[in-house]
Amino acid sequence: MLRSAPWAKSAPWTRSYAEERFNSLNSFVFTDSSGAEHTVRWSLLPAAQPVPISQEDLAKRGPDFLEQEITERVRGGPQRWTMVVSVANPGDPTADPSKAWPEDRRAIEVGTLTVKQIEPEPDGPCRDINFDPTVLPSGMRTSDDPFPAARSAAYAKSYDLRTAEAKDYPRTVTDAKP
Amino acid sequence: MIGVRQRFTPLQRLLHWLMAVCILAMLFIGVGMVSTVMPKYLTLVSIHKPLGMTILVLALIRLAVRLRYGAPSLPADLPEPMKLAAQLSHYALYILMIGMPLLGWGMLSAAAYPVVLFGGVYLPAILPQSDSLHTLLWNAHFYFAFVFFALVLLHVAAALFHALVRRDGVFEAMASVSTHDEVALAE
Numbered sequence: 001m002l003r004s005a006p007w008a009k010s011a012p013w014t015r016s017y018a019e020e021r022f023n024s025l026n027s028f029v030f031t032d033s034s035g036a037e038h039t040v041r042w043s044l045l046p047a048a049q050p051v052p053i054s055q056e057d058l059a060k061r062g063p064d065f066l067e068q069e070i071t072e073r074v075r076g077g078p079q080r081w082t083m084v085v086s087v088a089n090p091g092d093p094t095a096d097p098s099k100a101w102p103e104d105r106r107a108i109e110v111g112t113l114t115v116k117q118i119e120p121e122p123d124g125p126c127r128d129i130n131f132d133p134t135v136l137p138s139g140m141r142t143s144d145d146p147f148p149a150a151r152s153a154a155y156a157k158s159y160d161l162r163t164a165e166a167k168d169y170p171r172t173v174t175d176a177k178p
Numbered sequence: 179m180i181g182v183r184q185r186f187t188p189l190q191r192l193l194h195w196l197m198a199v200c201i202l203a204m205l206f207i208g209v210g211m212v213s214t215v216m217p218k219y220l221t222l223v224s225i226h227k228p229l230g231m232t233i234l235v236l237a238l239i240r241l242a243v244r245l246r247y248g249a250p251s252l253p254a255d256l257p258e259p260m261k262l263a264a265q266l267s268h269y270a271l272y273i274l275m276i277g278m279p280l281l282g283w284g285m286l287s288a289a290a291y292p293v294v295l296f297g298g299v300y301l302p303a304i305l306p307q308s309d310s311l312h313t314l315l316w317n318a319h320f321y322f323a324f325v326f327f328a329l330v331l332l333h334v335a336a337a338l339f340h341a342l343v344r345r346d347g348v349f350e351a352m353a354s355v356s357t358h359d360e361v362a363l364a365e
Binding site for chain 1: 219
């Protein structure tokens with residue numbers, strides 16, 4: 001936290017998840033149509049134009065303004081991110097998610113993420129799922145990056161503890177008579 | 179005339195020793211995989227699931243073979259409490275050999291995890307996704323693993339007791355490597 005603090009103060013902040021770029025940090029091995037394997041990192045690039053926001057303006061907003069903003073924005077129309085994978089060259093630090101790869105690495109657009117609906121967590125289909133970064137579709141597998149395995153092990157433990165306490169996180173029953 | 183086998187059939191002995199290796203490996207893989215966050219975690223999990231299903235299939239075959247061929251009778255001079263312990267512990271072992279993989283499969287199903295076998299074959303979910311079921315089955319899988327471990331130790335201790343102390347042929351009924359069936363004719 002302390003080491004990231006100077007970066008956090010100077011980094012550009014946006015006012016919406018829809019304007020944010022998301023990076024995998026972890027590398028994965030993707031197989032192309034010819035069967036060749038490539039170590040990649042993926043990024044989701046926002047279709048919406050980022051509008052920077054100052055620290056002072058940020059401080060004036062509510063603690064959950066990003067969540068409210070994305071809900072309203074998606075209600076007004078689907079939001080999109082382009083999925084881009086950067087392909088490592090031999091010798092790139094594929095095993096260390098804290099090290100960036102050079103900017104000139106080949107980037108390939110592989111798809112578009114379209115968000116059409118935002119559902120609140122307590123009743124949504126995502127609340128009881130463990131988002132395990134090692135559960136991958138065919139054509140993708142873990143690389144020599146050791147972190148997805150560590151995340152998988154830790155998230156499984158966390159999931160076991162969380163589901164054991166599910167009764168303390170009730171769903172919002174909207175149609176129940178009081 | 180009824181043939182009374184002094185040994186288990188070669189198929190039963192093969193299944194026993196094959197499963198002994200699988201189950202011992204399974205217990206240690208299980209303990210190992212919940213104790214690490216290193217990349218070997220993924221390797222261990224990817225062995226644990228298919229090996230569990232292998233044990234389930236082998237246990238069902240073994241149960242069918244046992245029902246078909248039975249088992250050599252215990253020595254007549256074995257004290258009744260020991261006979262009872264032998265019978266009950268074998269019921270428990272069969273229940274665990276079949277029950278543990280089912281608990282694991284059910285637990286993964288209740289968490290909506292994919293169950294991937296060797297070669298990328300996916301097994302269907304056997305239960306709907308459910309927090310409470312997942313917790314129940316996870317706890318059962320966890321604690322019964324220790325029960326299983328204790329039973330295996332008891333089983334090994336009893337086998338050695340028969341082999342080294344009583345020398346009554348019970349150990350040889352399963353440990354013999356001879357492939358031809360020796361049948362003693364009942365009087």
